[in-house]
Amino acid sequence: MMINKMAKFYKKERLSxxxxxxxxxxxxxxxMIRFDRHWMIYFSYHYIIILSIISFAVLYFSNLYxxxxxxxxxxxxxxxxxxxxxxxxxxxxxxxxxxxxxxxxVVAINFILGIFFLxxxxxxxxxxxxxxxxxxxxxxxxxxxVVGAGDAGEMTVREMQKHPxxxxxxxxxxxxxxxxxNLEIHGxxxxxxxNDIPSIIDKYRVDEVVIAIPSAKGEDIKEIYNLSNRxxxxxxxxxxxxxxxxxxxxxxxxxxxxxxxxxxxxxVKLNNQEIAGYLKGKRVMxxxxxxxxxxELCRQIARFEPDSLVILDINENEIYFLELELRKKFSExxxxxxxxxxxxxxxxxxxxxKYRPEVVFHAAAHKHVPLMENDPEEAVKxxxxxxxxxxxxxxxxxxxxxxxxxxxxxxxxxxxMGASKRVAEMFIQQYSCQSQTGFxxxxxxxxxxxxxxxxxxxxxxxxxxxPVTVTHPDVKRYFxxxxxxxxxxxQAGALGDGGEVFVLDMGEPVRIIDLARDLIELSGLKxxxxxxxxxxxxxxxxxxxxxxxxxxxxxxxEHERIFIAGIEKTNVNKVNxxxxxxxxxxxxxxxxxxxxxxKELVVRYNPERDKKEEPENVIDYQDYRKEAAGTEE
Numbered sequence: 054m055m056i057n058k059m060a061k062f063y064k065k066e067r068l069s070x071x072x073x074x075x076x077x078x079x080x081x082x083x084x085m086i087r088f089d090r091h092w093m094i095y096f097s098y099h100y101i102i103i104l105s106i107i108s109f110a111v112l113y114f115s116n117l118y119x120x121x122x123x124x125x126x127x128x129x130x131x132x133x134x135x136x137x138x139x140x141x142x143x144x145x146x147x148x149x150x151x152x153x154x155x156x157x158x159v160v161a162i163n164f165i166l167g168i169f170f171l172x173x174x175x176x177x178x179x180x181x182x183x184x185x186x187x188x189x190x191x192x193x194x195x196x197x198x199v200v201g202a203g204d205a206g207e208m209t210v211r212e213m214q215k216h217p218x219x220x221x222x223x224x225x226x227x228x229x230x231x232x233x234x235n236l237e238i239h240g241x242x243x244x245x246x247x248n249d250i251p252s253i254i255d256k257y258r259v260d261e262v263v264i265a266i267p268s269a270k271g272e273d274i275k276e277i278y279n280l281s282n283r284x285x286x287x288x289x290x291x292x293x294x295x296x297x298x299x300x301x302x303x304x305x306x307x308x309x310x311x312x313x314x315x316x317x318x319x320x321v322k323l324n325n326q327e328i329a330g331y332l333k334g335k336r337v338m339x340x341x342x343x344x345x346x347x348x349e350l351c352r353q354i355a356r357f358e359p360d361s362l363v364i365l366d367i368n369e370n371e372i373y374f375l376e377l378e379l380r381k382k383f384s385e386x387x388x389x390x391x392x393x394x395x396x397x398x399x400x401x402x403x404x405x406x407k408y409r410p411e412v413v414f415h416a417a418a419h420k421h422v423p424l425m426e427n428d429p430e431e432a433v434k435x436x437x438x439x440x441x442x443x444x445x446x447x448x449x450x451x452x453x454x455x456x457x458x459x460x461x462x463x464x465x466x467x468x469x470m471g472a473s474k475r476v477a478e479m480f481i482q483q484y485s486c487q488s489q490t491g492f493x494x495x496x497x498x499x500x501x502x503x504x505x506x507x508x509x510x511x512x513x514x515x516x517x518x519x520p521v522t523v524t525h526p527d528v529k530r531y532f533x534x535x536x537x538x539x540x541x542x543x544q545a546g547a548l549g550d551g552g553e554v555f556v557l558d559m560g561e562p563v564r565i566i567d568l569a570r571d572l573i574e575l576s577g578l579k580x581x582x583x584x585x586x587x588x589x590x591x592x593x594x595x596x597x598x599x600x601x602x603x604x605x606x607x608x609x610x611e612h613e614r615i616f617i618a619g620i621e622k623t624n625v626n627k628v629n630x631x632x633x634x635x636x637x638x639x640x641x642x643x644x645x646x647x648x649x650x651x652k653e654l655v656v657r658y659n660p661e662r663d664k665k666e667e668p669e670n671v672i673d674y675q676d677y678r679k680e681a682a683g684t685e686e
Contacts, residue, residue, distance in 0.1 A: 072171060073108040076140065079166035080104055083159045094598060103151075107143050111136060129568070133172035137164055169315075194222035198250070198259045200277055201266040202228035202236070202243050205291050209265045209307070210239045224257040250280040263307055264290040271316045275571075278310055282574070290314055312508060312571050316532050316563065317503065327547040331412060331454055332357040338410035339364055340395055341417030343371035345500060346458055349539040350414050355379055357543075361387040363408050367394045395439035398446075405446045414542070415443050416458045418474070425470040426593035429651075430642035433635050436473035440634075444480050448488040452616055456546045457494040461531060461552065464496070465657045467596050472651040472658040478554055479623045485552030493549035495542045496618065497557040498531030505563060511572045519584040521569045524591050528566070531559035545615050558614040628654065 080100060084092040115136050141164045148154075197213065199206050206226055213221045225244040228234075233243045244253055253259065262281040264274060274290070281288045290310045308502055337354055341347040342364035350373070351364055362379070366372045369392050376390050389408060392398045395417045418436050425432040440457065447455045455469065459478055462471030478494045485492045503509060507530075514521045545555040566586065573580045580586060591597070608617040631654040638646045652658050 069109050069112040072112050073105050075170040076167050076685045077101055077104055078106045079170045080159075080163050082166055083162040086162050087156060087159050090147075092458075093641055100153075101152075104140075107147065108140055108411055111143065112604075129183040133168055137167040137171060139398050142166065155364050157363070194220055195259045196258060197221050197223045198244075198253060198257070198262050198281075199223060199226045200247065200250070200262060200264045200281075201269075201291075202226045202227075202230070202233045202238055203266065205267050206265040207238050209263060209291060210241055214239060221261075224259060225253070226337070227253065237553055247277055247280060251283075253523045254281065254283060255285060259286060261287040261289060264288070264310070264342035267291055269312065274310065275315045278315070278575075283389075293477050310575055312501075312568060312575060315571055316534075328543055329357050331547055332359055332543075334358065334360050335411040335453075336361045336409060337363070337412045338408065338416070339414045339416060340366070341415070341458075342366050343368045343375055344537060345418060346542075347414075348375050349535045350416060350477060350542065351375060351379060352382075352456050353536070353539050353543060354414075355383045355386055359412075361389060361408070363391060363404070363410060364390045364406065365391045365393055365395075367392065395443055396434050398442045401442050401446055402449075405450045409450060410447075410452055412449050412546070413443065414458070414546070415440060417443075418477075420460070420470060421464065422468045422595055423592040425473070426468060428642075429469040429644050429647045430639040432469045433639050433651075434645060435474050436470070437632075437635065440477040443482055444484050444492065447492075448484055452490045454546055454549070455481075455490050455492045456542060456549075457492070458542065459494040459496045461496055461498040461559075462596075465659070466655060467658075467660055468593075469648065469651065472655045475655045475658070476651070478620065478630075479628055481554065482620060482623045483625055483628065488551075491549055491551040493545065493551065494554045495545045495557065496554060497533055497538050497541070498559050498562075500533055500535045500538050506574065509566065511569055515573060515576050515578070515584055520587040521573065521584060522570055522587050522589045523566045523612070524595060525597060526566050526588060527564070527597055528591070528595075529562040529564050529597070531562050533557070533559050541612075541614055544612055545590055548610050548612065548615065554618040554620050555610075556616045556618045558616065 115132075141160055144163075145160055199209055206228070210223055210226070213219070215224055215267050217254060223241050225242045226238060227245050227250060228243050229246045230248075234245065235245050250262070254262070262277075264277055266273070269277075278288055288310050289307050291307055332354060337359045339347050339350050339354070339362070342351050343366035345662050347364075347366065351362060355362060364372060364375065372390050372392065374656075376388060379386070379388050391404055393404060395401060396413075417439060419432050437450075457477055460471065462468060463475040463478055464471075466472040468476055473514065481492045481494045484490070499506060511521050541557045543559075549555065569586055570580050573584045573586075576584075610617060631650055634650050635647060638650060647658060652660070
């Protein structure tokens with residue numbers, strides 16, 4: 054350790070001495086420029102002595118030698134500018150105090166030459182190093198076309214040029230803004246717009262296309278992908294704004310195009326001041342905090358500087374890893390993890406009493422539709438009675454805001470899971486009329502990348518060589534990314550006064566079979582040739598399509614992506630009597646009785662709607678299309 058410090062000390066001395074010599078040379082050249090061949094008449098050794106002392110002292114105590122000049126940029130040049138300025142100001146003051154005559158023109162020229170000698174040599178060495186590195190890696194270049202000449206495109210070009218050792222050569226960029234046509238970024242020309250991509254690929258023998266537009270919509274990415282998707286041409290993408298909130302891009306973040314990119318929408322615009330008003334400095338609890346939605350809620354809530362964050366979940370493994378992640382990113386935040394079930398009211402009461410949460414996000418629920426059809430009593434225990442426990446305790450301990458995570462499956466439900474979530478919404482309406490707590494619910498559809506969602510299943514089937522199974526060719530679902538949904542949930546919590554069921558604008562529903570085709574194509578395969586799609590039939594409780602609102606429901610809020618659902622009034626007596634019956638039925642368990650009770654309680658619950666008989670054999674989708682075409686004829 055001591056040896057390293059001594060080496061560093063002597064290195065700084067040595068470099069300061071060498072830079073002082075350079076500044077003396079700058080002084081000599083300044084006299085030559087100012088007085089031409091008569092410069093020695095005006096030159097004095099006093100100048101050298103005084104400049105050497107001042108230069109060595111200023112350089113030694115500066116931070117010039119703490120920088121890695123191979124990564125030098127404008128910031129480092131400003132440091133050189135500042136140090137050279139200080140040296141020349143001190144030099145003039147010294148001459149004045151010592152009554153040494155001097156030429157102000159010499160000092161001005163010396164300032165400019167000093168910047169050149171100190172900064173120019175350093176930048177010159179860096180440029181030389183990069184040039185030699187490019188020469189050494191010239192034979193292994195992958196020819197890159199960058200789509201997007203904005204900030205992300207500029208950073209992509211800069212990063213790739215900074216690292217020639219990775220063997221990437223940028224042939225140019227494309228951008229739809231006609232103003233940027235033929236302009237250059239770091240020496241690379243904008244060659245045209247997206248429609249020119251196929252001809253540019255052919256002309257310049259492009260090996261890889263990088264889409265560098267983090268804010269692009271899904272349909273734009275899909276169009277660019279289709280224009281770029283050629284044999285032997287790899288298409289990659291800079292992550293979207295939800296993945297890189299700070300907007301920075303580096304080479305390691307550029308990845309393959311995913312189906313999530315093809316469904317991307319504009320970034321959610323949040324009112325951070327409004328959100329901070331009910332989260333900053335507050336004690337926040339997230340139930341189901343280790344799940345897909347719950348964990349992202351925890352990540353985003355932590356950004357708004359709550360006083361403490363209580364993460365409650367029954368899954369010990371996932372909550373452990375989430376705690377490690379959050380403690381690393383938010384070291385100053387008090388994070389409390391609790392292993393508990395919302396069905397255990399005694400334990401839940403202990404937790405509420407101990408931590409006194411002021412805001413509760415209730416994300417704990419059973420969500421798998423076919424599984425809850427097989428075991429409806431579990432949906433009732435967790436989604437109904439577990440939610441009731443959380444609501445009652447929030448009322449008891451005077452929680453300020455309670456946000457229930459609901460689902461589009463609660464609208465005209467055909468499944469036990471959907472019906473149980475609708476009952477949970479009824480509790481929100483019931484308690485909002487009698488409590489000081491602001492109870493509200495937020496509905497949204499499927500989230501991309503959540504545990505058990507369709508995309509990871511399709512990816513696994515494709516990796517295994519197929520077939521990819523789709524329940525029905527006409528099945529449609531609403532999709533959002535997890536960060537997008539969570540941001541809107543947090544915003545909805547700031548909008549609610551109590552009793553509202555908020556609905557998130559999820560865009561247009563997507564056919565599941567189209568998702569399957571996109572995934573097959575993104576995997577570099579062809580549907581029907583390399584991978585087959587098979588129709589397996591709707592599973593118990595599944596719908597052909599989901600709804601977010603009943604007919605006529607659409608009450609706007611101040612946020613363009615959030616609406617309020619107009620819900621029929623809740624009959625409190627009917628709810629309470631049905632709960633008593635359900636409580637007895639889940640003890641047996643009486644599966645048929647539970648379904649019948651839910652049908653009475655949720656008037657729009659219709660398990661028979663969209664119900665199809667399971668096919669005797671799984672149908673190949675290519676055969677299905679041929680049969681359908683024959684029927685139409």
